[in-house]
Amino acid sequence: MGEKMDAQLKVEDLHVGFKQKKSSVNILNGVSFQVYKGETLCIVGESGCGKSLTSLSIMGLLPKQGEVQGGKIEFEGENLVQKNMKQMSRLRGNDLSMIFQEPMTSLNPVHTVGKQVAEVVRTHRQVGKKEAYSRALEMFELVGIPSPAERLHNYPHELSGGMRQRVMIAMALACNPKLLIADEPTTALDVTIQAQILELLNDIKAERQMSIMMITHDLGVVSEVADRVLVMYAGEVIECANNRQLFNNPQHPYTQGLIASIPKLKEEKDELPIIEGSVPSPEKMPKGCRFSTRCPFAKQECLTDSPPLQEAEEHTVRCWMHTDRWEEMTPWKGVDEDGREATEQDLIRS
Amino acid sequence: MDVKQPNKILLEVNGLKKYFSTGGGMLKKKQQVKAVDDMTFTVKEGETLGIVGESGCGKSTMGRTLLRLQHPTAGEVIYNGQDIAKLKNKDLRKLRKDIQIIFQDPFGSLNPRMTVGAMLSEIVRTHDIVSKKEEKKYLEELLLEVGLTPAAYWKYPHEFSGGQRQRVSIARALAVQPKLIICDEAVSALDVSVQAQVLNLLQHLKKKHGLTYIFISHDLSVVKHISDRVGVMYLGKLVELSDKHDLYERPAHPYTQALFSAIPDITEEKQERIVLKGDVPSPLHIPSGCRFHTRCPLATDKCVEEAPVFEQVRDGHYAACHYAE
Numbered sequence A: 001m002g003e004k005m006d007a008q009l010k011v012e013d014l015h016v017g018f019k020q021k022k023s024s025v026n027i028l029n030g031v032s033f034q035v036y037k038g039e040t041l042c043i044v045g046e047s048g049c050g051k052s053l054t055s056l057s058i059m060g061l062l063p064k065q066g067e068v069q070g071g072k073i074e075f076e077g078e079n080l081v082q083k084n085m086k087q088m089s090r091l092r093g094n095d096l097s098m099i100f101q102e103p104m105t106s107l108n109p110v111h112t113v114g115k116q117v118a119e120v121v122r123t124h125r126q127v128g129k130k131e132a133y134s135r136a137l138e139m140f141e142l143v144g145i146p147s148p149a150e151r152l153h154n155y156p157h158e159l160s161g162g163m164r165q166r167v168m169i170a171m172a173l174a175c176n177p178k179l180l181i182a183d184e185p186t187t188a189l190d191v192t193i194q195a196q197i198l199e200l201l202n203d204i205k206a207e208r209q210m211s212i213m214m215i216t217h218d219l220g221v222v223s224e225v226a227d228r229v230l231v232m233y234a235g236e237v238i239e240c241a242n243n244r245q246l247f248n249n250p251q252h253p254y255t256q257g258l259i260a261s262i263p264k265l266k267e268e269k270d271e272l273p274i275i276e277g278s279v280p281s282p283e284k285m286p287k288g289c290r291f292s293t294r295c296p297f298a299k300q301e302c303l304t305d306s307p308p309l310q311e312a313e314e315h316t317v318r319c320w321m322h323t324d325r326w327e328e329m330t331p332w333k334g335v336d337e338d339g340r341e342a343t344e345q346d347l348i349r350s
Numbered sequence B: 001m002d003v004k005q006p007n008k009i010l011l012e013v014n015g016l017k018k019y020f021s022t023g024g025g026m027l028k029k030k031q032q033v034k035a036v037d038d039m040t041f042t043v044k045e046g047e048t049l050g051i052v053g054e055s056g057c058g059k060s061t062m063g064r065t066l067l068r069l070q071h072p073t074a075g076e077v078i079y080n081g082q083d084i085a086k087l088k089n090k091d092l093r094k095l096r097k098d099i100q101i102i103f104q105d106p107f108g109s110l111n112p113r114m115t116v117g118a119m120l121s122e123i124v125r126t127h128d129i130v131s132k133k134e135e136k137k138y139l140e141e142l143l144l145e146v147g148l149t150p151a152a153y154w155k156y157p158h159e160f161s162g163g164q165r166q167r168v169s170i171a172r173a174l175a176v177q178p179k180l181i182i183c184d185e186a187v188s189a190l191d192v193s194v195q196a197q198v199l200n201l202l203q204h205l206k207k208k209h210g211l212t213y214i215f216i217s218h219d220l221s222v223v224k225h226i227s228d229r230v231g232v233m234y235l236g237k238l239v240e241l242s243d244k245h246d247l248y249e250r251p252a253h254p255y256t257q258a259l260f261s262a263i264p265d266i267t268e269e270k271q272e273r274i275v276l277k278g279d280v281p282s283p284l285h286i287p288s289g290c291r292f293h294t295r296c297p298l299a300t301d302k303c304v305e306e307a308p309v310f311e312q313v314r315d316g317h318y319a320a321c322h323y324a325e
Helices: A051-059 A085-091 A113-124 A129-142 A161-173 A191-208 A219-225 A243-248 A253-260 A324-328 A343-349 B059-066 B089-098 B116-126 B132-145 B150-154 B162-174 B192-209 B220-226 B244-249 B254-262 B301-305
Strands: A007-019 A024-036 A040-044 A066-075 A096-099 A179-183 A211-216 A228-233 A236-242 A310-312 A315-317 B009-023 B030-044 B048-052 B074-079 B099-102 B180-184 B212-217 B229-234 B237-243 B311-314 B317-319
Touching (some): A051 A096, A051 A211, A113 A161, A191 A211, A228 A243, A236 A253, A253 B192, B030 B212, B048 B059, B059 B099, B099 B162, B116 B132, B116 B150, B116 B162, B162 B192, B192 B212, B229 B244
Parallel strands (some): A040 A228, B048 B229, B180 B212
Antiparallel strands (some): B009 B074, B229 B237
16 A cells, blocks of 8 residues: 555644643554545554544544644645634535444434435535435435335434434435544444445445445444554554554553453453553553553663654654664563552553 | 253243334323233343344343333242232332343433442442441442443442543442343444453453343444353344354354344455345234334245234254254
8 A cells, every 4th residue: 555545635744732721641542543545544552542532533523622732634635724714514414424323413303304305415515405405315325224215304303323324324425425534433333234234334345445444442443444453552653553463563561462352252361451540531641651560571761762653664752662772771670760659550561 | 932941040031022003192092002912031140142133122121121121011020939020019029139231321320419439339328338427438449340440439430530530330230249230332332442442341340250241232233242142132022032153153044144134344355235225113013923024135925914923943052943954
């Protein structure tokens, strides 16, 4: 891949945080990645790693206290960060679309689903009511809603979870977006319904040459749909590689731990390998590598020096272990710079 | 329908039913939701029985009915020679000392205005577990055992992370020294790395205290990891029940087969996927005959008319399908 393909979306050194009374908390710390034309990029990470915040920043939908503190989001050569509300809402639903985890909260309960899809069409295209409805009908057929003409007149509560998610997808695709952002699109659904939705997204992507950026915490889903995978931890990108490469040969200790800790259907283990501890809170972020407090391989410098993102062909990773400096680094002593005992870390390692 | 095993049986469930009535207004006819409809199974001492199924299949209602948090409509649940459905208040309290439950969302099931210590000591006093003198020491040891620090005694639920809160729930269940713990989606709300920690803790506790678990979850991989036997539910009924190895290697019921093939797995070999058509029917309008026939790829006329019997297809492997292999 690499240079051969054009980037649809380019995120560069993105910093996002939340304003507080006097100070501000930084959540995303220099996130950079690209989504190429026609590919599915999956962003994985545990709750609080900043994956949803990334997608909201791209869509210009950050909550009130949220602010982009630096960096660029380039979509087709234009920087989205500098766009105003009006320009963004012209893009949203048109070239850029998004589907959310819980369709019930993103659909309006007092309007029929047909009306809501038609509204999107009328907002972005100069068409009449009738034409908009026929476009909605077309979309309902595309996403596989049975007896679509009747479903147009249903209210969201009359549909099942899977059907609602199909309506959301129909709405997102109504104006032929170039990039679809799917934030945990199947998390609220049952496995059999999830399989239907994933298959649908895959078919549509192939048919329309659309790029998909999918955000999920489910590594199983990732391995099914992703072309490339981006792993985030505590607001940073820590690893990025193509699908098989990442699962067969994970480089970052966090990714390795994450993959090992899922129970697998085809393997039998008495005890699951685990990553000790939990994600540090934004106020107590370690100074150096953000994973250092939980990392089983951490050396002394990992606590104080932040590792660079190592760009290698088709596989980038943020870990000292994969740099030349690793050999010279001091082994873990259980004591921090000032000679005090690093009690919390000690506990984690015992 | 005989599902008895030679090992010592801890809990015996016979023809358990739980119906809810809905509607019944001026113009509306009263309707019944058959959340749990005629379930029969046993739980052996020291085993983990996994129960899987999609949302709305009645697995949580089943768990709650076993503990009589909900009164069963019909059927019996026999524990220690007594039918739980017929117990009076005092005996019921005794039963709840032996059977405990852990819920999915510890935020919803822990009192936000009580410290962990106050909550635990209330339980311990109610059931008279230890003397007042030893109480503090007992609870601190308990907290250590579930992987919390004794300082947790003075904290409120909101001061913990999701994984730690679930550990508090586990401590609460464990405080009364139960024999059977029902885990209702106990790890579903947790992140994978934390989920693995809690699963390991549950297994460690089981070994140490000789516990028995009924592990209810929608996550098939987690259930396989932790269970000895697994039951699959569909629309209020068990459709298959077997030793986990036999179930996962040779599923007999077409629903189980489809369910397994739908799980996204991270291993490379992709299997042929059976994508089921349509949604789970509403429990208000349960299909005639076999409940699965509306979505089943193998369904015939016989399935529409006649409900299959839950019977043994192989040694210790039960399924309810006319065409089970």
